[in-house]
Amino acid sequence: MIDMLRPTIGISCDYDKEKQNSKIHRGYYEAVVEAGGLPILIPNIAVNHTREILAVLDGIIFTGGPDVEPAYFKEPAIPGLGYINPIRDELEISLCRQAMEEDIPILAICRGIQLLNIAMGGTIYQDLASQWSQDFLLKHSQSAPDWYGSHQVNLLKGSKLAKMLGASRLWVNSFHHQAIKDLAPGFKITARSDDGVVEGIESTSHNFAVGIQWHPEKMWERDGRMLGLFKGLVSAATKN
Ligand SMILES: [Mn+2]
Structure with a gap:
């Protein structure tokens, strides 16, 4: 007998175009389990099932991955833009907007923070190295x-x-060549690196819509504070 069901946490997957696999790093779903949630992986399926997917989720993680198609923030692609996955973009933009509308808790990681900002009307630097206008830029x-x-x-x-x-203040890992430029309406900046690059945002009006530019799923086993992000999501996703 199950005393209390764990909240279900959807996790968006990446797509390996060579092997034709949906996949995601174990750190995401193991962190959700460790934090008290039940992870459910969301494959790169067609976009028409957004509401049905969210109907079985109490929270959602938008994971790291390739660049977002700049047409979503009304810019042409510049030379520094990396690989994009149009199918993943379409599904995740739709899922993100719907989750925000339904106030389903969101933890948005790396690509995820950019996706969240773009989905809600913000923009990003397509490539920091070629677009950052200030003198000082960290690696x-x-x-x-x-x-x-x-x-x-x-x-x-x-x-x-x-x-x-x-x-x-804390040390974070860093695997991004893009970053938030214009912040989406209804959000505030919650973290910056010493060069001024935005590393964290959150909604000021939603229950829980938090984005971070680093990868806590690869750090929590060594730095327990990082698990706090997954615990926060699971707590927000827990129905009273
Ligand atoms: Mn960084």
Whole structure:
């Protein structure tokens, strides 16, 4: 007999075009289990089932992956743009807008933070190295191991992000060449690296819509504070 069902946490998957597999790093779903949720992987299926997918989810994680098609923020592609996956973009933009409309808790990681910002009306730098206009830019595509914190971020005091992490400044890993440019309406910036690049955002009007630019799914086994992000999502997704 099951005393209490765990909240279901959907996890968007990447697509391996060579092997034709939907896939995702174990760190995402193992963190959800560790945080008390039940992970459900969402494959790259056609977009028409957004509402049915969300009907079985109490929360959702938008994961890391390739660049988002810049047409979604009304820009042509520049030379620095990387690989894009139109099928994944279409599904996730639709899922994200619908989840926000239904106020389903969202944790948006790396590509996810960009997707969340774009879906809600913001823009991104398609390529930091060629578009960042200030003198100082940190290395955001680290060459160190994926669990290793390669630069620091400053967290906004009182934000959900700072509370979940229990910190005001911490080391994070970094695997992105894009970043948020114009923030979507209804959001606030909750983390920046020392060069000013946005590393965290959250909605000011939703129950839980939190985005981060780094990869906690690859850090939580070594830095327990990172599990706090998944616990925060599961807690927000728990029905009272
Ligand atoms: Mn970074």
